[in-house]
Amino acid sequence: MIHEDPASRDRERGAESDVKRPWTARSLGSKFQHQIFYTVIRLLGRYGAYLLLVFTVAWYVLFRPSVRQRSSFYLRRRFPRHNAPQRLLDCYKLCLSLGKVLVDRAVVGILGPKKLGCTLSDKEELHALLAEGRGLILVTAHVGSWQLGMASLYELETPVSLLLHRDQGDVDRHFNEHGDQAPPYRIIDPLGYLGGTLEMLQVLKAGQVLCIMGDRVMGGEGSTLTVDFLGGPVAMPFSPYKLASATTAPIAIIFPHTTGSNSYSLKVGGVLRVPPDLGRSPAAYLPYAQQYVQALEAFVRDYPYQFFNFFDMWTDPTSKPDSA
Amino acid sequence: MDTKARLKQLLAEHMNLPDLCREDFNDDTPLFGGNLGLDSLDAVELVVVIKKYFGVEILDLEESKTAFGSINALAAFIDFRLPA
Numbered sequence: 001m002i003h004e005d006p007a008s009r010d011r012e013r014g015a016e017s018d019v020k021r022p023w024t025a026r027s028l029g030s031k032f033q034h035q036i037f038y039t040v041i042r043l044l045g046r047y048g049a050y051l052l053l054v055f056t057v058a059w060y061v062l063f064r065p066s067v068r069q070r071s072s073f074y075l076r077r078r079f080p081r082h083n084a085p086q087r088l089l090d091c092y093k094l095c096l097s098l099g100k101v102l103v104d105r106a107v108v109g110i111l112g113p114k115k116l117g118c119t120l121s122d123k124e125e126l127h128a129l130l131a132e133g134r135g136l137i138l139v140t141a142h143v144g145s146w147q148l149g150m151a152s153l154y155e156l157e158t159p160v161s162l163l164l165h166r167d168q169g170d171v172d173r174h175f176n177e178h179g180d181q182a183p184p185y186r187i188i189d190p191l192g193y194l195g196g197t198l199e200m201l202q203v204l205k206a207g208q209v210l211c212i213m214g215d216r217v218m219g220g221e222g223s224t225l226t227v228d229f230l231g232g233p234v235a236m237p238f239s240p241y242k243l244a245s246a247t248t249a250p251i252a253i254i255f256p257h258t259t260g261s262n263s264y265s266l267k268v269g270g271v272l273r274v275p276p277d278l279g280r281s282p283a284a285y286l287p288y289a290q291q292y293v294q295a296l297e298a299f300v301r302d303y304p305y306q307f308f309n310f311f312d313m314w315t316d317p318t319s320k321p322d323s324a
Numbered sequence: 325m326d327t328k329a330r331l332k333q334l335l336a337e338h339m340n341l342p343d344l345c346r347e348d349f350n351d352d353t354p355l356f357g358g359n360l361g362l363d364s365l366d367a368v369e370l371v372v373v374i375k376k377y378f379g380v381e382i383l384d385l386e387e388s389k390t391a392f393g394s395i396n397a398l399a400a401f402i403d404f405r406l407p408a
Contacts, residue, residue: 193385194356194392195364201371202383223365239365246368280339280369 038106046107053099061092070310071095077230077314078304090305097305101145101258108148118152119259122268126252129271130158135204135249139214139240139272140256141296142308149256149266150211151184160185160209163196185211197239204247212240214253214292215309225282225289230297232314238285240292244274245285253292255299257306269295327406328399330377335395338373339366344395351395367392374398380405 041049060067071091075082079090104116120126130136138153140146153160162185188196188203203210217224217237224235244251251272259265272291278284300307325333328351332344341360343349355370356362362370370392375381380402382388391401 193389194367197364197367198371198383198385198388201368205383223363242365242368246372277372280366 041110049103057096057099073312093305098308117263118148119265120152120155121265125268129250133207135207136209137249137251138211138254140254141215143255144257144306146256148264152266158209161188161203162211163188163190165190204249227289227293229293234313236289241274241285241288245278248276253295257303327403331399334377355392378402
C-alpha cells in the first residue's frame with residue numbers, strides 16, 4: 001500500500017498522457033495485496049490490518065531498495081544529521097505512517113466513517129472566508145490523510161471540488177469506492193481541457209470551495225516557481241495564487257494530519273490574500289508560494305512522518321519536468 | 325475600433341503577445357497549443373481580461389472550446405455575446 005512514484009514505472013506501463021511528471025499516484029502494491037488488506041480489515045478490523053502492515057512495511061523497507069531511495073529524498077533534508085541506522089528507522093516510520101493512513105482510509109470506506117474521528121478545526125474561520133462570497137481556495141499538500149480531511153469539509157455545507165489526477169490502472173481505492181458512496185467532493189482532472197482551469201474558475205465564481213495540492217505540479221498546469229523548501233530549491237505550482245488573483249478568492253492553507261491513534265484534524269495553517277490583476281509574470285506570485293512553503297516547513301517540523309512526497313522534489317527545479 | 329482589433333490590442337498588452345499586432349499574424353492561429361505559447365493558466369488571464377474589458381464571461385467549457393479556437397473565433401464570440 002506504499003505509493004511508488006518516479007517515472008520509471010510510468011515508462012514501463014505507459015503513461016496515460018504525454019505529460020512528464022517526476023511522480024505517479026499509482027500504488028506500489030498489487031490488486032491482490034490490496035485485497036488482502038481489505039479482507040483483514042473486514043475480518044479483524046483496523047488493528048488487525050495495522051499488525052499486518054507492521055510486517056509488510058518492514059519487508060518493503062528492508063528488501064526494496066527503491067522504497068528507501070524514494071523516502072531518502074525528503075528524509076535527508078528533514079534529518080540531515082541522522083546516520084544510516086537512524087535513516088533506516090526514519091524510512092520505516094515514514095512508510096508505516098503512510099500505510100496507516102491508507103489503512104484508515106480503507107477502514108472508513110469499509111466499516112464506516114464513525115470508526116475514526118476527523119475534526120475540522122477552525123471551522124468558523126473557514127465559514128467567515130466563505131461568507132465573503134468569492135469562493136474559497138484551500139491549498140493543501142500530500143500530508144496526513146488528505147482524503148479523510150477533505151471529507152470533513154462537508155461541515156462547511158458548501159460544495160467542494162478537488163483538483164485531482166489519478167493514474168490509469170491504480171488499484172488503490174479511495175474510501176468512498178469501497179461501497180456505493182458518492183465522493184464527498186467533485187473531482188477536477190488537471191489533465192483535462194485547459195488543465196481544468198475553467199472548471200476551477202466556475203467553482204470559485206459560484207462561491208464554492210476549491211481544493212488544490214500546492215506541493216506538486218499536476219501536469220496540465222505547467223507553470224512553476226522555484227522556492228526554497230528544507231534548504232533547497234524546489235518547483236512549486238503557482239496556479240492557486242494566480243486563480244486567487246483572478247477571482248479575488250481568499251486562500252486558506254490547510255494540512256490534514258493525524259492527531260492521535262483514532263483521530264484526524266484539519267487545521268488552517270494560514271490565510272493568504274492575493275491582490276487582483278497580478279498578471280502573467282510568475283514572479284508576482286512568488287511571495288505567496290513562499291508563504292505556503294513556510295507553512296509546509298512548519299508542518300513537517302511538527303509532523304515529520306506525515307509528509308508523503310516520495311520523489312526527488314529537489315532535482316533541478318528549473319527544468320520544469322511537466323512543462324512539456 | 326472593431327472588436328477584433330481591440331481584442332488583439334488588449335491581449336498584446338495584457339498577455340505580452342506582441343506578435344498579435346503584426347500585420348502578417350494569422351488570426352486563425354489556435355490560441356492554445358499553437359505557436360502563441362499560451363498555457364492553461366493563461367486561460368485564467370484571458371477570461372479575466374475579456375470579462376474586464378468586454379463584460380463577457382467565458383466559463384462554459386463547450387463555449388470556451390469554440391471561443392478559444394483563434395482570435396477570429398474569440399472576436400466572433402464576444403460580438404455574439406455583447407449586448408445589442
